[in-house]
Amino acid sequence: MSDTSAATADAKNEARGTARALGLVSIAILCSRVLGLVREVVLSMLFAGANLRWLDCFNMAFKAPNMLRDLFAEGALSTAFITVFTKKTQAEGEAAAWKLARKMMTLASFFMTLISALGVLLAPWIIWVLASGWRNPSNPENALSAEALTEKLEFTILLARIMYPFILLVSLAALVMGMLNARKVFFMPAMSSTFFNVGSMLVGGLVGWWLDPAFGKTAVIGFAIGTLVGGVLQLAVQLPSLKKVGFTFGFDFDWKDSGVRHTLSLMWPAVISGSVVQVSVMMNAIFASHVAGDGPVTWLYSAFRLMQLPLGLFGVGLATVSLPTLARMAANGIGDDFRQTLSKALRMGALLSVPSAVGLGMLAYPIMSLVYGNGSAKENPLHVPGCAVALQTYSLGLFFYSGLKVLQPAFYAIDKRFVPMIVSVITVLITSVLNYILVIQMHLDHRFLALTTSIGAALNFICLFIAMRRHTGRLGGRALMDSGIKIIVASLCMAAVCWTCQLTILSDWEAHNVIVRAVLLGLVMSIAAGVYFAVSLLLKNEEMDDFKKSFVRKLAGSRKPS
Secondary structure, three states, rough: OOOOHHHHHHHHHHHHHHHHHHHHHHHHHHHHHHHHHHHHHHHHHOOOOOOHHHHHHHHHHHHHHHHHHHHHHHHHHHHHHHHHHHHHHHOOOOOHHHHHHHHHHHHHHHHHHHHHHHHHHOHHHHHHHHHHHHHHOOOOOOOHHHHHHHHHHHHHHHHHHOOOOOHHHHHHHHHHHHHHHOOOOOOOHHHHHHHHHHHHHHHHHHHHHHHHHOOOOOOHHHHHHHHHHHHHHHHHHHHHHHHHHOOOOOOOOOEEEEEEEEHHHHHHHHHHHHHHHHHHHHHHHHHHHOOOOOOHHHHHHHHHHHHHHHHHHHHHHHHHHHHHHHHHHOOOOOOOOHHHHHHHHHHHHHHHHHHHHHHHHOOOHHHHHHOOOHHHHHOOHHHHHHHHHHHHHHHOOOOHHHHHHHHHHHHHHHOOOHHHHHHHHHHHHHHHHHHHHHHHHOOOOHHHHHHHHHHHOOOOHHHHHHHHHHHOOOOOHHHHHHHHHHHHHHHHHHHHHHHHHOOOOOOOOHHOHHHHHHHHHHHHHHHHHHHHHHHHOOOOOHHHHHHHHHHHHHHHHHOOOO
């Protein structure tokens, strides 16, 4: 067998393994994202009406620790550690890899404790920057009084101080997740966020009720406390699995180790390169504080949260299972197996993210009405439309968000960490300038902030894809184009179905109660998805065929007698 044939066979085996692992991770992430959405719905139902102002405060206060989680923890730290840990295992054995893990755990504990303490102390200045529009409104049409804006700022600072230690807990949880993923343990790490959502929702609700049974302003403090409890649970549920795969707990302060230095050298560019979406979302919150009235911060947060459901399933799921594989392949040099595996991951992401974007964009209003409109819309009729238009513009970038989750870590696997960093810095600068022009100068609404985030993701992905081709050579361009054309054709058919259903099945949407709405929307989404999958199979899309074969094998296996 030739080297090329062997590489092709290895890539196919890895693709099948990736598909199987992706299935498990997708199930776990689905549980997490759905419960995360339930958490947002609960908050919306409790506070989005007359208390929308305090929900704005909660979401703004959570921005800083949540962004640091995305950058340092679930983004840069996990990506860098998996790469170094995998290579360390191959070169020096498991004992050396676990020794490195203990060093990194000690370092992360010390450093993130310091960051948490600084966050609590510096909360007034952090919120002073993030909520600049509340202290110095740029829009003369802002309807809130100076007293109301001051009250929002003070309450946001209090909530930020309560929640900032969350970054310590979730950083350790993400490092543990990286260790387990490097050992090909995916399910429990992916499920850990489910425990965060459950814990933060239950504890937040109970403490909030205890503080204020009417669920007014004071009850929001309960959900801030619940966020911390959820972080503890997210870390704790992974520790038994970590011990099972061979990790022994203990402190190791030898931070001059070459593995630690290598991890940090990969990490700091990853912080910058992985920041494009998170910083864009953060900038959106800052600029949203300049949009008139209460609500824009929450509308953008709610829309992005909903979009993260498919993004988490396909983008994060693919990145989770493909990074260890790409790191192992790159350890022996960039070959056909690396290129084909990366191309396959991008095609699999497109297969599911493109139709998800079409569905979210075309059905944004009924989706948001069903998710966030039960009860709160009666008191605040602007809430559902505000969330819906943000979701439509965010959905334009869903494919690019998904592709970045796969493409950015691949650069660290081939030790080209500065490429995504440079591209990300340029992208953030472009989106910030656009935000300033659209919101500060032109006084446009929050949907344009979501639009610039999508534009930034598209620019970032296109530049990184071109750069990856220069470093690795061909990436199966013909296969990518063939798959892309088939996905677009199937998505257009799906879009036609969504448009037709809006004129027929969903035409009397406002006249129905929530149960009928849920049934009708579920029917429309099922029909649209069925058409997309059917057209994809008729067009013989290779990735869709892989999913079909995997499903048939699982179904046949479940029917075998025990």
